[in-house]
Amino acid sequence: MKLTSLVLPVGAALLLAGCPGDNDNDPVVIITPPPAMMAFEISVTNLTSAQPMSPVAAYLHDGSVNGWRFGMPASVALEELAEGGDGNAWLTMAQDNGAYSQASGDGILMPGAQQTVNIEMLATQGLHLTLATMLVNTNDAFAGVDGRTLADLAVNQSFTMTLPVYDAGTEANSELAATIPGPAGGGAGFDSNRDDVDYVARHGGVVSLDDGYAQSALLSLHRFDAPVARLSVTRTR
Amino acid sequence: MFIKTLTKGITISTLLVGVAAPHAMAQTLQLTVTNLTQGIYFTPILATAHDSQYHLFQSGMVASPELQAMAEGGDIAGLATIADSIQAISAANPAGGLLQPATSTSATLENVEAGSVLSLTAMILPSNDGFVGLDSWPIPTEPGTYTLHLNAYDAGTEANDEVLVAGAGGAPGTPGMPGIPGDFAGMNASGVTSEEPTQVVHIHRGNLGDTNSEGGVSDVDSRIHRWLNPVARLTVVVE
Numbered sequence: 001m002k003l004t005s006l007v008l009p010v011g012a013a014l015l016l017a018g019c020p021g022d023n024d025n026d027p028v029v030i031i032t033p034p035p036a037m038m039a040f041e042i043s044v045t046n047l048t049s050a051q052p053m054s055p056v057a058a059y060l061h062d063g064s065v066n067g068w069r070f071g072m073p074a075s076v077a078l079e080e081l082a083e084g085g086d087g088n089a090w091l092t093m094a095q096d097n098g099a100y101s102q103a104s105g106d107g108i109l110m111p112g113a114q115q116t117v118n119i120e121m122l123a124t125q126g127l128h129l130t131l132a133t134m135l136v137n138t139n140d141a142f143a144g145v146d147g148r149t150l151a152d153l154a155v156n157q158s159f160t161m162t163l164p165v166y167d168a169g170t171e172a173n174s175e176l177a178a179t180i181p182g183p184a185g186g187g188a189g190f191d192s193n194r195d196d197v198d199y200v201a202r203h204g205g206v207v208s209l210d211d212g213y214a215q216s217a218l219l220s221l222h223r224f225d226a227p228v229a230r231l232s233v234t235r236t237r
Numbered sequence: 238m239f240i241k242t243l244t245k246g247i248t249i250s251t252l253l254v255g256v257a258a259p260h261a262m263a264q265t266l267q268l269t270v271t272n273l274t275q276g277i278y279f280t281p282i283l284a285t286a287h288d289s290q291y292h293l294f295q296s297g298m299v300a301s302p303e304l305q306a307m308a309e310g311g312d313i314a315g316l317a318t319i320a321d322s323i324q325a326i327s328a329a330n331p332a333g334g335l336l337q338p339a340t341s342t343s344a345t346l347e348n349v350e351a352g353s354v355l356s357l358t359a360m361i362l363p364s365n366d367g368f369v370g371l372d373s374w375p376i377p378t379e380p381g382t383y384t385l386h387l388n389a390y391d392a393g394t395e396a397n398d399e400v401l402v403a404g405a406g407g408a409p410g411t412p413g414m415p416g417i418p419g420d421f422a423g424m425n426a427s428g429v430t431s432e433e434p435t436q437v438v439h440i441h442r443g444n445l446g447d448t449n450s451e452g453g454v455s456d457v458d459s460r461i462h463r464w465l466n467p468v469a470r471l472t473v474v475v476e
Contacts (some may be wrong), residue, residue, distance in 0.1 A: 070271070070273075070309055070339060071271075071339035071340055071341070076449040080435070089458065165465070167275050169275065169370075172460075173460045174460070175460070197275060197276070197339075198276075199338075199339045200337035200339070201273065201274060201338055202273040202275065202464075202467075202468075203275065203465065204274065204275055204276060204277075204461075204462075204464045204465060205443075205463050205464075205465050207446075207448075207459045207460055207463070209295035211459070212447055212448070213447075213448050213459060213460070214457070215448075216450075225465055226465040226466060226467075
């Protein structure tokens, strides 16, 4: 797991001073408390049959840094994540837009497996989580959640929810090998050309060769239903 | 069954008209319906807050003729008339026609009697007799914002042949789909099936479709016109 967030120095100022007007030598200790920190353990479980997921990209923000807007065109950064599985530009965009802290998972999240990222940051009120990961044996499908509040989580509390599957709307669901970056296709990922509806919506699923689409690089095992992932978030600090 | 319930209900409500006390507590509901799909259209929506003894539809029950007219042709007039007859508070066709994929529409229901339930229907296109539905959600008395996710149902009244019969396919009892909005309508399909194996309201199995726009078994495009549940989000603000 990679921690890209900035951890501020946890310095406790320690002041020793004699107590004024006091004749003995007992020191009075004044401790300035260290800045309060919050930490979250964010785990995603891949619930699909044969859709590896790209490294989970996650960031915390005040609720105003949307990862996407339903029914609106995807950002180019989201397109890179959804078509090619590369969330770096998307996380950079979030940072530029004022996200507090972020992290991305280590490697591919395989079907049936779980990936955890940890984010630690200065305690802040009104935190929200945005997270996304691509289903790599698709044209531009991704799972995620945008702006889920973390404000109701006390230390050692957690919540679990399932994640829907979205279609970035930036690439037609051709299912052609040349357009599927995952192992089922071995093709190209991000392509700046937009030949689809150009709005983010829920994904309708893939068709596959086995279901009568002769040009599809996908097989029955690559099909999926909703939900495609499970998210668990625990506040550890 | 719906018809029997309705008949009984009309009788009861008719009897009660003269003696009904003013509503002790009325609620206002702000509704927002979002079409979550990428390529499916909703025909006019009917959202209605009503007494819990009634149902617009029920899973596992035979569709009423009014529900069939909605599910096969998008015509909500019959259901709206029923709703009016039971003193329901309704919003009919808030989107003013089709609700496009990935778009939302809003409606306000005022003077809803506390303890009512909320139901919603709209045909989904392209389909033979598919609809997005909510059956009798108990409206909370606690003010707040509530989010519901709605699934696609099959009215069980028509075989899902997926053949486009423009216009005429919407008439109850007539095979075929009445329309395929958007740019991906096929033609000359031979038909997926001629049977409706489950003639009660049930969760829709989804469109099959094919990738042959000039023939094949289906006039819907398997890459465009499939969906996964849920197909709609309903946000209810109880004031």
